[in-house]
Amino acid sequence: MEDNVPPKRSEFNKGAWTAEEDRRLAEVIAVHGARKWRTIANIAGLNRCGKSCRLRWMNYLRPNIKRGNITDQEEDLILRLHKLLGNRWSLIAGRLPGRSDNEIKNYWNSHLSKKVNQNEKQSGASARQGCKSQKRLVENAKEQGREENTSAGCEDSNIDFDMDEFFDFSNDNTFNVEWVSRFLQVDEGFN
DNA sequence: AACAACCTCAACCGCATCAGA
DNA sequence: GTCTGATGCGGTTGAGGTTGT
Numbered sequence: 001m002e003d004n005v006p007p008k009r010s011e012f013n014k015g016a017w018t019a020e021e022d023r024r025l026a027e028v029i030a031v032h033g034a035r036k037w038r039t040i041a042n043i044a045g046l047n048r049c050g051k052s053c054r055l056r057w058m059n060y061l062r063p064n065i066k067r068g069n070i071t072d073q074e075e076d077l078i079l080r081l082h083k084l085l086g087n088r089w090s091l092i093a094g095r096l097p098g099r100s101d102n103e104i105k106n107y108w109n110s111h112l113s114k115k116v117n118q119n120e121k122q123s124g125a126s127a128r129q130g131c132k133s134q135k136r137l138v139e140n141a142k143e144q145g146r147e148e149n150t151s152a153g154c155e156d157s158n159i160d161f162d163m164d165e166f167f168d169f170s171n172d173n174t175f176n177v178e179w180v181s182r183f184l185q186v187d188e189g190f191n
Numbered sequence: 192a193a194c195a196a197c198c199t200c201a202a203c204c205g206c207a208t209c210a211g212a
Numbered sequence: 213g214t215c216t217g218a219t220g221c222g223g224t225t226g227a228g229g230t231t232g233t
Binding site (some may be wrong): 051058088101102105167 | 217220221223
């Protein structure tokens, strides 16, 4: 029955990574950089798919990665950003240095989603307020003269401007930083 | 002490998007 | 413009750990 079976991705190693695999992956990335993940997996002699290597690097091996001990400040920021962005974990993680999208997502699912649900039960209107907040976000952004680049979308919230670009703080976009922090302050009143 | 129920988090999967040929 | 492989993302799963009975 096993004859003539073509190689499949199911033949890759799965499950938890060993310390030796971690070491080999880190070594190869140190030399070749964190790209071409399939090549990296081959060079390292890891019987893992490229995706698996990337995930391991991004969530665990990457330099400066922080794991566990999410502070109150970070938690607060996650809550606020989730309110703005929804389940766009990579964007949220991008605002939390050293945190991975996977960790943020896990933390949300195991801790914060319950908190939020409880809060929403306590104040039934809060969900609607959240929508209002998002609408205000869009309207304010447009008022600030950013009508251009409004094509990409966030289907479930009817936000129709390019959130990725809007929240790209990486290129000295002080307008965004200041504006969002103002928004977050104003939004306090809705909680 | 033993077991069940629950929780956490690392890892996998499928899909969407991007980039190069 | 189209195709194909690579990459990135969010949802989901399951093993191991913790807590409650």
